[in-house]
Amino acid sequence: MIDLGPAPFDRGPHVLVEHALRTSADGRVRVVGSHPDLGWQLATWCRVVGHRLEGDVVVRGGDRFARSLVSGHPDAVAANADPRWGLAVRGARVEDGAAELSFALADRDTAWDEDAPRLLAQAQAGQWDPATAVPWDEPFELPEPLEEAVVQVMTYLVENETAALLVPANLVPRLHPHYREVVGFLAVQMADEARHVEVFTRRIGLRGRSPGTSSRGGQASLATLVTERDPDVASFLLSVMGETSFLELLRFLQQHGPDPVTRAICRLAATDEARHVAFAVGRLRRRGDPALLDRLAAAVRAREAALRHTSGLDPHVFDALIVLASPTFDPEGVGVGFERVVELVGRMDRARRAMLVRLGFSPERATELSALHTRNFM
Amino acid sequence: MTPLTIGAVAYDPKVVTIWEGFCDWLASRGLPTTYVLYATYEQQVDAHLAGACDVAWNSPLAWLQTERKAARRGRVARAFVMRDTDRDLTSVVLARAEGPVQSPADLSGRVVATGAHDSPQATLIPLQVLSTAGASDVRPLVFDVMPGKHGDHVGGERDAVRALLDGRADAACVIDGNALAFAREGLIPADALRVVARSAPYDHCVFTSLDGLRDADVARFGELLLSMDWEDPVVRPLLELEGLRKWLPGRTTGFAQLAAAIDGLDTPGAAAVRAFVDA
Ligand SMILES: [Fe+2]
Numbered sequence: 001m002i003d004l005g006p007a008p009f010d011r012g013p014h015v016l017v018e019h020a021l022r023t024s025a026d027g028r029v030r031v032v033g034s035h036p037d038l039g040w041q042l043a044t045w046c047r048v049v050g051h052r053l054e055g056d057v058v059v060r061g062g063d064r065f066a067r068s069l070v071s072g073h074p075d076a077v078a079a080n081a082d083p084r085w086g087l088a089v090r091g092a093r094v095e096d097g098a099a100e101l102s103f104a105l106a107d108r109d110t111a112w113d114e115d116a117p118r119l120l121a122q123a124q125a126g127q128w129d130p131a132t133a134v135p136w137d138e139p140f141e142l143p144e145p146l147e148e149a150v151v152q153v154m155t156y157l158v159e160n161e162t163a164a165l166l167v168p169a170n171l172v173p174r175l176h177p178h179y180r181e182v183v184g185f186l187a188v189q190m191a192d193e194a195r196h197v198e199v200f201t202r203r204i205g206l207r208g209r210s211p212g213t214s215s216r217g218g219q220a221s222l223a224t225l226v227t228e229r230d231p232d233v234a235s236f237l238l239s240v241m242g243e244t245s246f247l248e249l250l251r252f253l254q255q256h257g258p259d260p261v262t263r264a265i266c267r268l269a270a271t272d273e274a275r276h277v278a279f280a281v282g283r284l285r286r287r288g289d290p291a292l293l294d295r296l297a298a299a300v301r302a303r304e305a306a307l308r309h310t311s312g313l314d315p316h317v318f319d320a321l322i323v324l325a326s327p328t329f330d331p332e333g334v335g336v337g338f339e340r341v342v343e344l345v346g347r348m349d350r351a352r353r354a355m356l357v358r359l360g361f362s363p364e365r366a367t368e369l370s371a372l373h374t375r376n377f378m
Numbered sequence: 379m380t381p382l383t384i385g386a387v388a389y390d391p392k393v394v395t396i397w398e399g400f401c402d403w404l405a406s407r408g409l410p411t412t413y414v415l416y417a418t419y420e421q422q423v424d425a426h427l428a429g430a431c432d433v434a435w436n437s438p439l440a441w442l443q444t445e446r447k448a449a450r451r452g453r454v455a456r457a458f459v460m461r462d463t464d465r466d467l468t469s470v471v472l473a474r475a476e477g478p479v480q481s482p483a484d485l486s487g488r489v490v491a492t493g494a495h496d497s498p499q500a501t502l503i504p505l506q507v508l509s510t511a512g513a514s515d516v517r518p519l520v521f522d523v524m525p526g527k528h529g530d531h532v533g534g535e536r537d538a539v540r541a542l543l544d545g546r547a548d549a550a551c552v553i554d555g556n557a558l559a560f561a562r563e564g565l566i567p568a569d570a571l572r573v574v575a576r577s578a579p580y581d582h583c584v585f586t587s588l589d590g591l592r593d594a595d596v597a598r599f600g601e602l603l604l605s606m607d608w609e610d611p612v613v614r615p616l617l618e619l620e621g622l623r624k625w626l627p628g629r630t631t632g633f634a635q636l637a638a639a640i641d642g643l644d645t646p647g648a649a650a651v652r653a654f655v656d657a
Pocket residue numbers: 161164192193196269272273
């Protein structure tokens with residue numbers, strides 16, 4: 001029995017009745033009180049919400065969730081995510097007949113990765129604040145060729161970061177949200193890339209310069225990434241091939257960056273990129289799909305064929321890297337810088353080959369595929 | 379077979395969704411139906427008597443209008459199916475909690491806000507209740523939203539409560555369910571209003587048929603409605619849109635107050651009903 005005392009029934013107490021009905025064994029609850037409107041308000045409420053009133057006893061009516069389906073288990077991911085689960089959290093009671101939402105990636109084999117919860121937690125813990133993590137106000141003044149080179153490299157980085165933002169953005173709406181940690185990781189990855197775009201853009205204008213050049217070859221290379229519809233291929237080309245190369249580039253800039261801001265933002269971005277690579281490599285490696293490697297290899301070849309007649313890396317970027325790596329801006333100095341950039345390209349190749357071998361490719365195949373990678377690095 | 383034609387009044391765009399859905403479902407059960415929408419219940423009642431529709435989804439007032447007009451033509455109308463949520467409704471007359479109005483008699487000579495002229499629940503029945511409870515010379519402040527729709531909309535009642543709250547009226551008439559809804563949506567503040575009169579329970583909409591008009595198909599139509607199961611996910615959205623859990627057999631025991639109102643009230647709404655029935 002519920003005694004409402006003098007409380008007006010139309011201003012809240014119905015939740016007490018609903019709770020009592022849910023927990024009572026026979027679905028019956030007696031409701032009493034002293035408010036003069038209790039009788040008709042209780043009767044009206046019962047009629048509107050579908051309970052029955054017998055005297056002062058409320059009898060539970062039909063339950064719209066009587067034939068509900070349960071959206072999997074809270075603590076385990078399902079082998080297949082039902083389109084009828086829609087956007088519900090794992091383990092919810094979902095009303096039958098709710099609109100179905102179809103997601104292309106709706107099974108554990110293609111959508112899930114067992115390492116996703118751990119990497120998601122790591123990604124969330126690794127977020128940094130561009131306002132405080134970067135020494136924007138530290139005084140420095142670069143000679144004109146160096147400032148120009150930094151701005152050119154940053155211009156290039158921003159467009160690559162933008163591509164890296166769009167690739168997971170394409171993927172997220174195709175993943176069944178039942179696999180929420182994977183969706184979550186990709187969402188944080190997008191936030192990472194947005195932050196990289198932010199800090200690199202800020203460095204471009206830090207000393208009042210306008211951005212540098214954006215080449216057709218570079219954009220053509222990135223276009224093949226953002227338009228790739230096969231989720232495995234997209235993630236492979238972006239993270240395994242592209243971001244692995246990029247990681248070497250960011251470490252190079254961390255070492256040869258001529259100012260504290262450039263060094264800091266490249267160091268911070270590199271920590272994020274390492275996580276993106278680890279996620280993609282781990283996910284593809286654990287797929288255990290023997291046909292997958294052939295599909296990925298074919299994609300590398302197809303991309304190479306598509307980009308064969310483009311110029312690849314913007315020559316301004318290549319030259320800017322030489323300038324940054326040169327100890328002095330004279331014939332002897334730029335010679336050293338040139339060799340360092342050649343070494344960088346070699347390090348990128350070795351890093352890609354190592355990743356390809358981790359994915360299961362033979363060393364020979366890894367060497368062949370790495371050599372076919374876009375000259376734009378990403 | 380020629381589809382059974384259902385008449386309904388278009389008081390809201392959702393009416394199209396409701397009848398499209400019901401007709402599809404009835405077809406899936408082997409009964410071809412179609413529907414005609416009318417702008418007013420008076421059009422629907424006359425169309426039904428003229429045979430333009432076979433069954434009519436009638437307001438309580440349209441039911442009485444049909445019953446009386448049919449009787450004058452030597453015909454018999456039946457209320458064969460109704461919603462579970464349309465049984466034993468009440469209307470309440472609200473006044474300001476801190477005001478001088480404490481009983482129906484206190485409303486004599488005062489302004490009472492109501493819904494549309496032809497609303498059974500927000501005008502005709504509550505005014506009849508006040509008149510039998512001793513309120514004389516009540517001055518109705520009528521919010522005549524969508525005339526001809528018999529109050530099948532909430533607008534006039536919300537306006538009536540606003541008029542009461544801001545002092546343009548001394549009382550407001552609403553159906554019980556709206557009194558609760560207005561509290562929930564914040565229109566009625568806590569402790570602001572009190573109930574000074576309440577009607578006896580009455581019934582609301584009924585599916586109406588006319589004897590001799592597609593009797594067998596109408597019977598099948600009624601059986602199918604009664605078989606609709608709220609737990610069926612295909613049916614539930616339609617029932618929810620139409621505001622019921624379950625169709626029940628029709629009954630005509632719940633219309634006495636409304637009949638007394640249209641016979642006895644000296645208001646333009648009641649006079650119009652009498653003129654329509656006599657025409
Ligand atoms: Fe990035």
